[in-house]
Amino acid sequence: MVFTKIFWFLLWGFLVVLYLGGNDLFFVNASVFLKTFFCNQEGNRLFEDLMNDYRKLNRPVEKSEDALRIQVKFKLLQIVDVQTKHQVLKTNGWLIQKWNDYRLKWNPASYGNITMIHIPGELLFLPDICLYNNAHGSPTVHIITKADVYFNGDIIWEPPAVFESFGSWTYGGYEIDMVHLDSDLIEEINENNNTKWKVKDGIDISEYQEAVEWDLLGVVATRHKKRYPCCDYPVIDITYTINIRRKKLFYTVNLMIPCMGIAALTSFVFYLPCESHQKVTLGISILVALSFFQLLLIEITPPTSLAAPLIGQYLLFEMIMVTLSIILTVIIQNVHWRDEQPMPKIVRLIFVHFLGKYLLIFRNIGNKRFHRQARYKRIPTLNALRLLDSHFENIRSQSCHGKRNSLQQQKSPGGLFRNNTDSRADYRRLSESSDGEIIIRKSKRLAFPPYILFKLNNVGKNIRYIERSLKKIRQIEDLQRDWQFVAMTIDRLMLIIFSITIFGGTLWATTAAPSLRDERIPINNKGQAPWLVYENEMTFF
Secondary structure, eight states, rough: HHHHHHHHHHHHHHHHHHTTTTTHHHHHHHHHHHHHHHHHHHHHHHHHHHHSSTTTTSOSSSSSTTOOOEEEEEEEEEEEEEETTTEEHHHEEEEEEEEEEEEEEEEEETTTTTTTTEEHHHGOOOOOETTTTBSSOOOOOOOOOOEEEEEEEEEEEOOOEEEEOOHHHHHOOGGGOEEEEEEEEEEEEEEOOEEEEEEEEEEEOOOOOOOOSEEEEEEEEEEEEEEOOTSSSSSEEEEEEEEEEEEEHHHHHIIIIIHHHHHHHHTTTTTTTTSSSSSHHHHHHHHHHHHHHHHHHHHHHHHEEEOOOOHHHHHHHHHHHHHHHHHHHHHHHHHHHOSSSOOOOHHHHIIIIIIHHTTOOOOOOOOGSSSSHHHHHOOOOOOOHHHHHHHHHHHHHHHHHHHHHHHHHHHHHHHHHHOOSSSGSOOOEEOOOOOOOOEEEETTTTOOOOHHHHHHHHHHHHHHHHHHHHHHHHHHHHHHHHHHHHHHHHHHHHHHHHHHHHHHHHHHHTTTTTGGOOOOOOTTTOOOOOOOOOEEEEEEE
C-alpha cells in the first residue's frame, strides 16, 4: 500500500508539472505517458499469460493428427561471394517463416487492444530447418531473433541468414568471364508427415542489392517430397535455384584482350629477321606469358573434367601455336645458316623460282658494276708480263746513261729482255684464254735465263690458285644467299599461315561466347522475379 500511494503521488505531481507548462502540451504529453504506461503494463500481463503454460518442444496443433502448415519465403539481399574454384555460393538474406500456434491466441479487447507482440525466438516453437548442401559454417539459422506474434495465433519469424552452399555449375564450354552459373540452395526439413510445407512467393528480390560481378538472371523455388527407406513419412525439402551470369567487362579487359594481344605477337616471330638472333627468344617469351595466364585461369576455375571454359580452350590453342612457331623458327634458323651444303633441285624450284615471286620476295641484284661476279670478271687475269714490264721500266728509268749504266743494263734481266726483242709484241706475255689457262708465247729469237722461267712458272701457279680460291668463295657466297632466300620464303609463308590461323581462332573464341547469344535481361532489383513453384514427390531406395 505504501508503494501504491507513493506511485500515485508522483503521478499527480508529474501531471501538475505538465499542466503548468501549457495546456496543449499538457494534454499531448499526458496522453502519451498514460498510453505508454498502460500499454507496457498490458503487454507485460499479456506476455506473462501467454508464456505461463507454454512448452516450446510441443508441436503447436490442437490434435496430434492435425497437420502444421508452415509457409517459407527467402528474401535475397545480396550475393556475397561466388567461389568458382570450390563451387561455393555465398548468399545473404532473410528466411521468412509463417505458421499458426493456437496456444498464442488472445482477445485484444482484454489487453488494451494489443494485436501484436514481439516474443524472443528462444521461447517459441521454431521449425526445424537446415541447409542440406552446406559448404561452410552452420547449416541452420544461428541468429535467433524475435518473432512477431499476432492475436489470432499467427507467427512470423524473419531471421537473417548467410548461406554457403555447394552449387550445380554449368560450364558447357562457356568462357570463364561469360559463364552461366546455376546454384541450388536446398533446405531439408526433417518433420513427420503431419507437417505441411508451402513455398510462399518463391524468392523475394524486392530489396536485392546488385552485385558488381554477377547479373541475376532468374530465381526459382521448388518444393519436393522425398521418401527414404529409413522413414515411413516423406521428407520435405525446398530447393532455391539462383541463376547468375558473370559480367563481361572486367574479365574481358583484364584477361581476354591481353590474351589476344599476346596471340598477335606469335605471327611476328616470323617477321623478325634471322640475323637478329632473337626469334627463338621472342617465341619463348610469348610462351612464358601464356603460361602465366594459364596459371591465373587455373586459380579461378574449378578442377573439373566435365567441361572446359572457352577461355581455357583459347589459351590452349595459343600455346599450341606458339610451340609450333618455336619449332618452325629453329628449322628456319638452321636453313638460314646452312653454308656449303648443296641445295636440292626441288627445293630451289619450289622456294626460289616458284614461291618467291608469289610471296612478293625478290632478290635485289643491284648495279652490275658493283656486283661481286661482275667485279671478278672486270679484273684481268693478272697479266704477269705487264706487271714485270712495269717493274723493268722503273728500273730502266732509274739507270744512268754512262758506260757503267749501259753495262748494268746489259746484265739486268730487263735489259736482256729488251735487247733480245724487236718490239713490245715480242715480249713474253701472259693472257687469259677461254678456259682460264695461261699461255706463254715465245719469240723465236727470245731466250730466257732459267731463273726467269722459274719465277714466271711460280707466278702462274699462284695466279691459278688465287683464281680457284676466288671461284670457290664466290660459289659458297652464292649458295649462302640461296639458302637465306629459302629461309626468308619460309618465314613469309609461315607469317601468312599463322596470321590467318590465329585470326580465325580469335574470331571463333569471340563469336562462340554465350553472352553474344544470351538475350536474357538481368532482373537486378527490378521487383520480384517470376516464380516457379511446384510440388514434386520422389522416392529413394
